[in-house]
Amino acid sequence: MPRPDWLRPYRTLHAHYGPQHWWPGETPFEVMVGAVLTQNTAWTNVEKAIANLKRARALSCGAILKLNGGELAELIRPAGYFNVKAKRLRHLCAFLEAQGVARHPEKLRDKAELPELRRRLLAVHGIGEETADSILLYALNLPSFVVDAYTRRIFGRLGLLEGDESYGAIQTAFEAHLPRDVALYNEYHALIVQLGKSTCRPKPRCGDCPLRRFCPAAASA
The missing domain is CATH 1.10.1670.10 (Helix-hairpin-Helix base-excision DNA repair enzymes (C-terminal))
Known part of the structure; x- marks a missing residue:
């Protein structure tokens, strides 16, 4: 056979x-945000949420962490489950800050080998396997299917x-x-x-x- x-x-x-031509995103951080926001929603809704973040000049780790939960949730409302996703975005940004890559999230790939990076991402509240692998593949250009x-x-x-x-x-x-x-x-x-x-x-x-x-x-x- x-x-x-x-x-x-x-x-x-x-x-x-x-x-x-995937993943649509101007920066690695935008791809990471999109990977969180696309959970349980259509990509068109994610695009609206990301556009809101850009208009508010809030598409960065520092800016997201400065917003309170309600402010962030309102900006990402089009993506649905906005209160939950606001918390997840803040957890992701706090993780990137703790890793020392808040200003340059793409440098996360230099912090450890792929299996260890994946383990660290999965330890972030709200980051499941599909989201972690999307970040690894599309934002960090690492071979994680x-x-x-x-x-x-x-x-x-x-x-x-x-x-x-x-x-x-x-x-x-x-x-x-x-x-x-x-x-x-x-x-x-x-x-x-x-x-x-x-x-x-x-x-x-x-x-x-x-x-x-x-x-x-x-x-x-």
């Missing part, structure tokens, strides 16, 4: 959709996953079957999100899917 080719979906999606609900759904339908694995098991599977390459991880995750949003939805649109030729779920639909 041939060994599954985990790069085949990537090649097919990239040929179909083209480069995705991001897993989300789209990943689980698509690769379960492709037969490469059972679908009920832990986050860590799915991440390990991808990283074991792919070259350890930041640009590849970046583009692959972005393409997975594009497919999950547009086609491989809870009720899939298999007829429009670029992966349908080798998807067992599409064949049985």
Whole structure:
């Protein structure tokens, strides 16, 4: 039996959709903020919240920590769950300050090796695995594959996953079957999100899917 080719979906999606130019953000810190704000909301809402922070000149660690919780929550209101996310942003900024990188958050990557950085991020209140990996990959350019609900759904339908694995098991599977390459991880995750949003939805649109030729779920639909 041939060994599954985990790069085949990537090649097919990239040929179909083209480069995705992720993550949208002008600075590493903006990417970090976006990774927190995008939890449980659409990216369009995150863009509105970040625009509010920019208008208030509050898109920096120092500025966020100077705001009280209510002021920050009001600025990020468009992102939803704004009181909770305000606390999470403040915890992230306090962490960056404690690491000595508040002025230059991108220098966090110099503080430790990737596994230790990931452990430190996961210890920050409100930073889960997907958010931590998004920060590592998109803000710090470190090879940590991001897993989300789209990943689980698509690769379960492709037969490469059972679908009920832990986050860590799915991440390990991808990283074991792919070259350890930041640009590849970046583009692959972005393409997975594009497919999950547009086609491989809870009720899939298999007829429009670029992966349908080798998807067992599409064949049985």
